[in-house]
Every structure is written in C-alpha cells, then in structure tokens.
C-alpha cells in the first residue's frame with residue numbers, strides 16, 4: 001500500500017469477482033477520497049465464472065475472453081489496488097484489522113481497515129465420500145479449474161465423463177463435454193433435473209438429453225469413486241458402477257463463511273452470513289455480499305442463500321452505495337434463473353409450487369399453457385410450456401417457470417419484472433409487449449398466462465385439481481377430435497369433440513361434475529364456458545393432455561427412481 005493511502009480511509013474487500021469487483025468499482029465512482037484494496041486468493045479477479053463450462057467445451061476457446069478486468073485495469077482506471085493470490089486469514093474486529101497471507105511467499109501482513117467488505121462467494125460441495133479427491137475428479141469454480149479440466153481432457157484423451165448433479169452447472173457441463181465428443185452420464189439423486197423447477201416443468205429435459213445420447217440417471221445418489229484399470233468408476237446408491245475418464249462434481253455450493261464465523265459474525269440457519277438491507281453484518285464496519293450471504297426471498301419472505309451472478313453484482317453495488325452514505329437498500333431475491341442445454345431453455349422466477357408448499361403457503365393457484373413462441377402462421381413457431389403461479393384471491397404473481405426452444409427467457413424476464421414490481425396476473429393480461437409475427441403474438445404467451453389466471457380468479461374457468469384425477473367422482477370429458485383422442489387420452493375420459501358439443505349436450509349428466517380436457521387447454525376452456533352457461537358444473541384441466549403427459553413423466557421418474 002502506498003504512503004499516500006495511509007491518510008485516506010481504508011476499504012478492504014475480500015473476494016474480487018462478481019460481488020467484490022462490483023463493489024470496488026462502484027465505490028470508486030462514488031468516493032474518490034477512499035483507499036480501496038481488493039484481495040483474492042486466486043490468480044485472477046473479475047473473471048466470468050458463468051462462462052467456465054463453455055471454456056471447457058471450447059465454445060469460448062480463448063481463456064482471456066473470460067477475464068473481464070485485470071489488476072492493471074483496476075489500478076489504471078479506478079485507482080484500486082488489487083492483490084491476487086492473497087488470502088484473507090483472520091479479522092480482528094476490535095482493532096479493525098485484517099490479516100492476509102501472500103500465497104506465493106507465505107508472508108503474512110496485517111492491514112488496518114475502516115470498512116471491510118466480505119465477498120468470498122461459495123465453495124462447491126464435495127461430500128466426504130470415497131475417491132472424492134482422486135485425480136480426474138473436478139469441481140468447476142475458477143479459471144484454474146477449467147484450465148485443469150481442459151488439460152486433463154487433452155492429456156488423457158478422455159472419452160467418458162460422469163457429471164454428478166443435475167442443476168444448472170451440471171447441465172452446462174453435460175452439454176459442453178458432449179460438445180467435445182465425450183460420452184456423458186448424468187447422475188442426479190432427485191427424481192428430476194433442475195431442482196428449482198417443479199418436476200412436471202423439468203420433465204422434458206430428460207428425453208431431450210437422452211435424444212442427444214446422454215445417459216440420465218435420476219433418483220440415484222452418488223456414493224463415491226474408485227479406480228479401475230480403465231480409469232475411474234463412479235458408484236451410485238442403486239449399485240451402478242459407471243466407468244469414467246473424468247468426473248465433474250456439480251452438487252451445489254456452500255457459502256464461504258470461515259472468516260466471518262471465526263470473527264464471530266452471525267451466520268443464519270441456511271449457512272450464510274447474516275446482513276441487513278444495506279448488506280451490513282452485525283458489525284457496522286463489515287459488509288458482506290454475494291453467494292456468502294443470506295437474503296430475503298421476496299415471495300416467501302424466508303431467508304435463503306441464492307448463489308446467482310445477478311444478485312451478487314447488485315449487492316456489490318448496493319454495499320458500495322451504503323458505504324458511500326447513500327440510503328439504497330437491497331430488495332431481496334426472487335430466484336430468476338435460466339439454463340440452456342442442447343437448444344432447450346428452462347427458466348424460472350419467483351416461487352415454485354413445491355417451494356410454496358414447503359413454506360406452508362396454500363392460498364395459490366396455477367395455470368399451464370403451451371403457446372407458440374411466436375405467431376403460429378409464421379414459420380418456425382416452437383411451443384413454450386409455461387406454468388404461472390399466483391395467489392388467490394388477489395392474483396399477485398408468485399412465480400413462473402417455462403421450458404421450450406426459443407423465447408422462453410424473454411417471457412420469464414417479463415414476468416420477473418412484473419413480480420418484482422409487486423404485480424398481479426391482471427398486469428400480465430394487460431402488459432403491452434412487442435409484437436410482429438416473427439417475435440411473438442398479438443396475445444403474447446405472457447398476456448395469455450395472465451388472461452387464463454384472470455379467468456380463474458373471476459370464476460369463468462374453475463380449475464380441476466390435477467392431483468385429484470385418480471380419485472375424483474367427476475366425469476372426464478375430452479373435447480378433442482376422435483383421432484387425437486385415439487392417439488392418447490387420460491384413462492377413463494369420454495370423447496365428445498367440441499364441434500359436436502352443442503348438439504350432444506344432453507349426453508352429459510347434469511348431476512355430476514364435468515372435468516374438461518383437450519390438447520393444451522384452449523378447446524376445453526371454450527367447452528367450459530358453453531357448459532357453464534347451460535347450467536353444468538364444470539372444471540378445467542389446465543394445460544390439457546400436454547400437461548397430463550408432463551405430470552405423468554414426472555411421477556414415473558419419482559416412483560421408478562430412474
């Protein structure tokens with residue numbers, strides 16, 4: 001540190017990637033009078049960890065493309081001192097000092113601070129299982145990790161990989177290893193991929209991966225790794241022994257709290273550092289941001305850890321504003337996330353149905369729809385499978401999830417913005433969105449989702465409970481054409497095509513509730529409206545046979561375990 005710095009108030013930042021680097025740069029833009037020092041135990045700061053799987057896959061071949069800013073840039077542009085390969089080892093809160101170790105020389109130094117920001121991120125979970133530290137077993141967190149994986153692939157001429165964990169990093173690694181020509185097996189303990197999604201929304205991922213030749217093993221936990229003559233062998237709870245030249249562990253992450261814990265800073269029930277809305281810890285001189293902290297989920301009101309780049313970057317900026325004396329507050333998180341795999345996109349925002357149930361929330365409803373991503377008459381429309389969850393009776397948006405080809409993330413982003421603004425399904429129905437045939441529809445999927453939900457709230461379209469299908473006394477009426485019905489239908493359903501309904505209404509009982517189904521929900525809705533106005537008790541099976549098939553696939557995975 002230069003002598004001139006000692007007269008300035010000292011801000012020390014531990015961790016120089018998403019949260020730490022954002023905080024440092026924003027703070028300099030607000031306060032020229034502070035001395036700002038960033039330290040990171042790794043050899044790089046401000047690198048794009050989200051790009052690492054694509055570097056492994058050679059989609060981003062040049063490692064330097066992932067380096068967003070260097071030590072030199074920080075110094076020249078912002079007068080920020082960056083110390084790489086420098087680990088923060090302890091905090092003395094009483095004396096307001098931080099002890100750091102130079103990882104090259106082993107030398108320790110103690111630095112005074114006026115304000116300390118902790119942005120240490122989260123570490124990949126490495127369960128204490130046999131073989132976890134064997135050569136060829138990798139987690140993906142840093143540029144050094146991706147470099148080692150690339151070297152291993154090259155040196156061993158690897159042909160077979162096992163990826164453990166089917167969350168977004170696991171899926172991205174599957175795609176990228178497949179891209180490099182490897183045979184890939186994906187092992188996931190849960191009966192679904194992408195745990196933030198509800199199982200019926202995530203269900204199409206399995207067939208999609210299988211169609212690319214990826215072997216997906218759901219409901220099969222990882223128990224360890226051994227070696228054989230041919231390389232590594234990954235073992236699972238079902239007794240499978242999966243040969244591999246390379247194993248990627250993508251089992252999630254755990255907040256890095258060693259420093260904070262040792263300094264006596266409170267840690268929450270989810271394992272993250274506790275902070276207030278200005279991201280200040282229990283010690284007013286210490287802030288914490290990013291994957292290491294607990295934050296409020298704006299939908300459920302619960303404290304969560306949310307290891308995503310967007311929140312980490314925003315928190316870095318907000319902590320800088322708070323340090324600079326501005327009143328900015330962090331609003332909380334809503335878990336907006338997206339993953340792309342082999343041309344399929346899955347995205348979500350807000351709460352999932354299973355998350356709400358876990359949180360004890362019951363006053364909500366959900367609609368399913370499967371519209372095209374743009375006007376059907378324009379070539380190339382691909383379906384988006386969308387689930388919208390909203391509170392009853394006020395219609396507040398609680399969450400949305402979608403899966404499909406094109407245009408998925410655009411719809412989820414629109415709903416995410418409405419959710420963040422405290423919007424309702426009426427706002428979605430009314431949203432004025434871009435439309436030309438190649439981009440959307442005059443009633444965009446977002447509008448349609450809002451309209452369906454409004455129909456539920458107004459009583460125009462009472463919903464049947466998909467979970468009650470097996471036990472209901474209602475008559476299931478499928479209003480599709482006979483050839484569609486013959487190609488597959490819900491067991492027990494009778495077929496009465498919509499165009500014949502008006503003439504054949506007397507065939508339907510008046511003393512029994514009718515549950516109406518079609519392909520995706522639209523024709524059944526028309527039938528509902530007609531029959532309701534003729535005095536029948538009706539309910540709508542939202543999303544129709546498409547949703548039924550997705551629910552069936554999810555249930556089959558849950559009961560079979562693979």
Ligand code: FAD
Nearest residue numbers: 015017018019040041050088120121290291307308309312
């Ligand atoms: P990090 O960015 O992890 O930075 C923490 C830094 O602190 C690290 O460099 C670490 O070495 C350093 N550090 C820790 N302890 C110390 C110490 N004691 N002394 C010095 N330095 C220390 N999020 C998305 O939203 N979208 C994505 O597509 C996406 N893809 C991802 C892909 C991968 C492979 C990974 C690993 C993450 C991805 N993420 C993604 C998550 C996102 O990168 C993180 O949420 C974000 O980087 C968290 O920022 P952070 O500043 O809290 O921690």
